[in-house]
Amino acid sequence: MVAKALASGGRVSNTFQARGTLEGELHLSNGGTDVFLDAVTLAGCVLAESAWERNLVLLFADGHRIGRGTDGFDLNSLPWTADWPAEKAFLLRVLDLAMTRRGWELLAYDPPFAMDYLHRYRAMVDGWPAPIAVVTPAAREDWRVPPPPAYLAPCPEHGIYQGMLGCRLCDLNIQPPPG
Ligand SMILES: [Zn+2]
Numbered sequence: 047m048v049a050k051a052l053a054s055g056g057r058v059s060n061t062f063q064a065r066g067t068l069e070g071e072l073h074l075s076n077g078g079t080d081v082f083l084d085a086v087t088l089a090g091c092v093l094a095e096s097a098w099e100r101n102l103v104l105l106f107a108d109g110h111r112i113g114r115g116t117d118g119f120d121l122n123s124l125p126w127t128a129d130w131p132a133e134k135a136f137l138l139r140v141l142d143l144a145m146t147r148r149g150w151e152l153l154a155y156d157p158p159f160a161m162d163y164l165h166r167y168r169a170m171v172d173g174w175p176a177p178i179a180v181v182t183p184a185a186r187e188d189w190r191v192p193p194p195p196a197y198l199a200p201c202p203e204h205g206i207y208q209g210m211l212g213c214r215l216c217d218l219n220i221q222p223p224p225g
Pocket of ligand 1: 201202203204205213214215216
């Protein structure tokens with residue numbers, strides 16, 4: 047009974063928002079969040095070129111490693127610049143590439159629901175009209191500043207950014223158990 051209640055979306059949930067969109071929110075379990083972030087990271091590391099883009103991908107690469115069950119973010123909380131239309135377009139390109147299952151052969155598990163998460167999140171981002179001012183807990187970082195080179199060093203095994211917290215695909219604490 048307990049497991050069923052949790053699985054149906056009780057307390058263990060992470061919320062990804064894009065306030066302003068008409069497409070709702072993405073609520074994911076902890077395992078679902080890991081899968082979602084793995085898929086976005088695998089695609090993002092292939093496409094990111096500018097400092098801003100790399101900082102965005104690092105957000106996903108380092109996401110949900112600390113504060114499990116309370117993660118997720120509102121798109122409006124990111125440090126968008128005057129070039130936000132191009133930045134939004136980049137995120138959509140990342141999601142499009144993720145939906146081609148880019149890099150999924152590196153996953154240690156079968157992600158049956160990842161395509162649904164990506165499809166729903168892409169609709170949210172696509173329908174998001176523009177950044178709105180939100181209260182953030184701390185001063186926003188400036189993502190036009192390149193991240194530390196060590197964060198961008200690729201994992202020798204998986205090729206993705208190692209980030210601040212190490213390669214997420216090598217982290218057995220977050221990888222869903224096989225099967
Ligand atoms: Zn790795």
